Amino acid sequence: xxxxxxxxxxxxxxxxxxxxxxxxxxxxxxxxxxxxxxxxxxxxxxxxxxxxxxxxxxxxxxxxxxxxxxxxxxxxxxxxxxxxxxxxxxxxxxxxxxxxxxxxxxxxxxxxxxxxxxxxxxxxxxxxxxxxxxxxxxxxxxxxxxxxxxxxxxxxxxxxxxxxxxxxxxxxxxxxxxxxxxxxxxxxxxxxxxxxxxxxxxxxxxxxxxxxxxxxxxxxxxxxxxxxxxxxxxxxxxxxxxxxxxxxxxxxxxxxxxxxxxxxxxxxxxxxxxxxxxxxxxxxxxxxxxxxxxxxxxxxxxxxxxxxxxxxxxxxxxxxxxxxxxxxxxxxxxxxxxxxxxxxxxxxxxxxxxxxxxxxxxxxxxxxxxxxxxxxxxxx
Amino acid sequence: xxxxxxxxxxxxxxxxxxxxxxxxxxxxxxxxxxxxxxxxxxxxxxxxxxxxxxxxxxxxxxxxxxxxxxxxxxxxxxxxxxxxxxxxxxxxxxxxxxxxxxxxxxxxxxxxxxxxxxxxxxxxxxxxxxxxxxxxxx
Numbered sequence: 001x002x003x004x005x006x007x008x009x010x011x012x013x014x015x016x017x018x019x020x021x022x023x024x025x026x027x028x029x030x031x032x033x034x035x036x037x038x039x040x041x042x043x044x045x046x047x048x049x050x051x052x053x054x055x056x057x058x059x060x061x062x063x064x065x066x067x068x069x070x071x072x073x074x075x076x077x078x079x080x081x082x083x084x085x086x087x088x089x090x091x092x093x094x095x096x097x098x099x100x101x102x103x104x105x106x107x108x109x110x111x112x113x114x115x116x117x118x119x120x121x122x123x124x125x126x127x128x129x130x131x132x133x134x135x136x137x138x139x140x141x142x143x144x145x146x147x148x149x150x151x152x153x154x155x156x157x158x159x160x161x162x163x164x165x166x167x168x169x170x171x172x173x174x175x176x177x178x179x180x181x182x183x184x185x186x187x188x189x190x191x192x193x194x195x196x197x198x199x200x201x202x203x204x205x206x207x208x209x210x211x212x213x214x215x216x217x218x219x220x221x222x223x224x225x226x227x228x229x230x231x232x233x234x235x236x237x238x239x240x241x242x243x244x245x246x247x248x249x250x251x252x253x254x255x256x257x258x259x260x261x262x263x264x265x266x267x268x269x270x271x272x273x274x275x276x277x278x279x280x281x282x283x284x285x286x287x288x289x290x291x292x293x294x295x296x297x298x299x300x301x302x303x304x305x306x307x308x309x310x311x312x313x314x315x316x317x318x319x320x321x322x323x324x325x326x327x328x329x330x331x332x333x334x335x336x337x338x339x340x341x342x343x344x345x346x347x348x349x350x351x352x353x354x355x356x357x358x359x360x361x362x363x364x365x366x367x368x369x370x371x372x373x374x375x376x377x378x379x380x
Numbered sequence: 381x382x383x384x385x386x387x388x389x390x391x392x393x394x395x396x397x398x399x400x401x402x403x404x405x406x407x408x409x410x411x412x413x414x415x416x417x418x419x420x421x422x423x424x425x426x427x428x429x430x431x432x433x434x435x436x437x438x439x440x441x442x443x444x445x446x447x448x449x450x451x452x453x454x455x456x457x458x459x460x461x462x463x464x465x466x467x468x469x470x471x472x473x474x475x476x477x478x479x480x481x482x483x484x485x486x487x488x489x490x491x492x493x494x495x496x497x498x499x500x501x502x503x504x505x506x507x508x509x510x511x512x513x514x515x516x517x518x
Contacts, residue, residue, distance in 0.1 A: 118391075119388060119389065119390055119391040120390075120391040120392075120393050122422050124388070124390060124391065125390035125391070125392070125393075125396055125400075125422070126390070126422050126476065126477060127477050128388050128390070129387065129388060129389065129390050129503055129506075129508050130465050130477050130478055130479050130508075130510075131387070131452060131456040131457075131458070131459035131463055131465060131479065132456070132465065132477075133452070133454055133455075133456045136454065137450060137452050137454070137456070137465055138465075140450050141448055141449070141450055141465065141466075141467055141477075142448055143448075143450075144448050144449060144450075144492060145447060145448035145467075145492065148492050189453070190451070190453045190462075191453055191454060192450045192451070192452055192453060192454070193450055193451035193453065193462070193487060194450070194487075195450075241422070241477070242467070242477075243421075243467050243475050243476055243477045244421065244422070244475065248447070248448055248467070
């Protein structure tokens with residue numbers, strides 16, 4: 001297998017509140033900046049992958065004619081899955097350079113064209129009649145069961161926010177930069193009990209894009225930035241509905257995706273210098289740390305509360321501030337990849353020292369799917 | 381504070397129609413696999429455990445326990461916050477989403493694993509299953 005790499009990566013110039021751009025324009029702004037970041041000629045890009053907008057819409061608007069198209073839409077982790085699929089497609093000789101894009105106008109709602117699944121869908125029949133309002137009312141449904149069966153306090157859950165605000169404070173692009181204490185979080189209004197407002201993700205506008213190529217081909221071409229090697233990947237599905245998860249306290253999709261990623265990279269959690277776990281809500285990094293094997297069952301709450309993932313901790317996690325404090329458009333996964341890329345390239349706002357191996361892990365939907373990437377400054 | 385519009389009502393499909401026909405009679409029913417005896421939620425036209433197509437629609441007890449819940453503080457069409465969205469574990473095994481009614485929507489009134497029983501409420505022209513705490517006196 002020839003090694004694959006991320007050879008270009010960028011966010012839209014502006015993130016947060018960007019009402020002057022449509023969702024499609026956010027895809028394109030990020031794509032153009034990723035192409036510029038890579039230094040490769042745009043005509044070399046013969047593959048496109050995206051979720052939300054149809055990939056052909058993005059390709060045509062941009063001005064490329066792809067012969068590899070991936071419209072896999074499995075929620076916010078779609079882009080991590082796209083990178084995994086792109087590696088396989090390039091390996092198989094189907095294409096040379098795959099552009100993965102994301103753009104969402106989550107806050108300003110400009111040009112958002114996502115379809116409602118409808119009252120005849122299983123969601124429409126067995127979830128929507130109960131007053132669900134998207135992820136905010138469904139994704140936290142497993143928190144109380146986790147608290148009772150595995151053991152987690154409200155204070156420990158608030159600690160996830162406290163840790164990530166410490167990273168966000170160091171990042172000028174983060175949407176919420178003020179430090180919070182556990183009491184600040186617990187005294188905030190509930191959005192969805194047991195989660196307070198700072199324990200729920202932001203709703204922002206932003207775009208992001210990465211370009212995947214075979215590492216040797218990229219080097220021969222002379223890309224501008226150091227390669228970010230894709231050392232391993234995984235993905236897995238469990239269920240379309242959180243009610244039918246086998247176990248609300250541990251995600252089968254997280255476990256399988258993580259195992260596949262670590263196995264394919266030939267690493268263990270001990271080898272990881274930097275970690276991104278998609279944090280649409282504060283409990284996701286807790287399940288993620290346990291299901292990926294970084295800590296044992298029931299240990300993640302204390303691990304985070306003790307500052308182990310905060311600046312200066314042994315396992316720097318969600319170092320951009322995360323979906324809770326940096327940005328969260330709706331499908332956040334692209335921004336987890338981009339922070340891993342920046343940390344490996346040594347160009348992050350809150351840079352961690354000597355990041356050789358970074359893991360980015362994403363959730364799709366309500367624990368429906370997961371995808372995981374192992375990225376590295378080194379090819380092997 | 382309720383957002384505009386009525387509560388959204390489900391629209392049955394061929395595989396789920398017996399579920400909604402049962403609720404209109406005041407019964408909770410699910411398909412059960414004739415081979416491996418698995419109760420199937422959400423209703424499907426085959427058994428996802430053993431792939432048999434031989435299913436029997438079975439009326440359930442209507443008893444359940446509170447597996448997990450949230451209290452929604454944001455409004456939804458036809459719902460006045462705070463209201464409870466829950467995952468209940470049916471006595472027969474499967475888990476389903478519902479609302480908990482007949483009790484204050486507060487953490488103090490709701491205890492995980494508490495006993496619940498089904499009630500049906502008209503939503504659009506469909507009877508939707510909700511759950512309330514079991515009457516201690518009965």
